[in-house]
Amino acid sequence: MRKVCxxxxxxDAERLRHVIYEAYVTIRELELQWPAANANLALVQDNILKNxxxxxxxxxxxAATLTLSKEKLNRWNVDLPFVKWFAVGPExxxxxxGTELLVWVEETIIRDKLGAFALTLATAEKHPWLLAMYERKGYERIESIDRGNGDGTMHLLRKIVNPHLFEAQIRSKEKQEAHQ
Incomplete structure (x- = not known):
């Protein structure tokens, strides 16, 4: 068995479209307004090019895919890497x-390549298992929002991948606030 990230x-676009579409069955059943749930080939290609x-x-x-967004998350007002379009083919x-790919991105890309102390992702409270799954993987809820689009409460989650850098960020912020 040979694995490559x-x-x-x-x-890869056509295979990715298939993996994402098949993996997002529950998202469509819940009528969540997530672009990936009904992505056509052009949207998948656009995702590959822009992110x-x-x-x-x-x-x-x-077998699995996830996207590290290059867009600024204005609605969340958080300046950390954001993961989206996470899917594992049903087979x-x-x-x-999926866990292996997520951990590889967390450690190899987010922590080691980008030098970020954490990453974020968002999920819907009404999804039957995603929120609990991410929390088991070490993600914590940091903000919630209901955009009024039928998705219900969406939770922004964060996972700290470099605790030393995170602590340094907190100390730096505390110093700045103390001097104001």
Whole structure:
């Protein structure tokens, strides 16, 4: 079994569209207004071009994907890397491949390459298992919002991937506030 984590290319778009569409069945059933849930090929291609879309291949087949957004999250007012479009193909669910890709992005990309102390993602409270899953993976709720679009309460979650840098950020912020 050969596993490879890498950036997606436009040649991956059709397979990614399939993986995301099949993995987001529950999102569509809940009628959540998430662009990835009904993404067509053009939207997937746009995501690959505008963001950092990562995949985990198992024996040459894309099994899981997630996107590190390059857009500023104005609605959340948080300046940390944001993960979206996280999906595992149904035939690969339950094998730990999604967790493996997520941890690889958290450590290799967010912590080591970008030098960030944490990352964020958002999920809907009304989804039956996503919030609990992310909390089991070490994410904590930091903000909630209801945009009035039918999604209900959305939670912004954060995971600290570099505790030393996080502590240094807090001390620096406390010093700045003390001098004001």
């Amino acid at each position: 890498r950036l997606a290319t436009l040649e 950092d879309c990562y995949v985990l291949e198992l024996d040459g087949e894309i 690969y669910q339950g094998l730990g491949l």
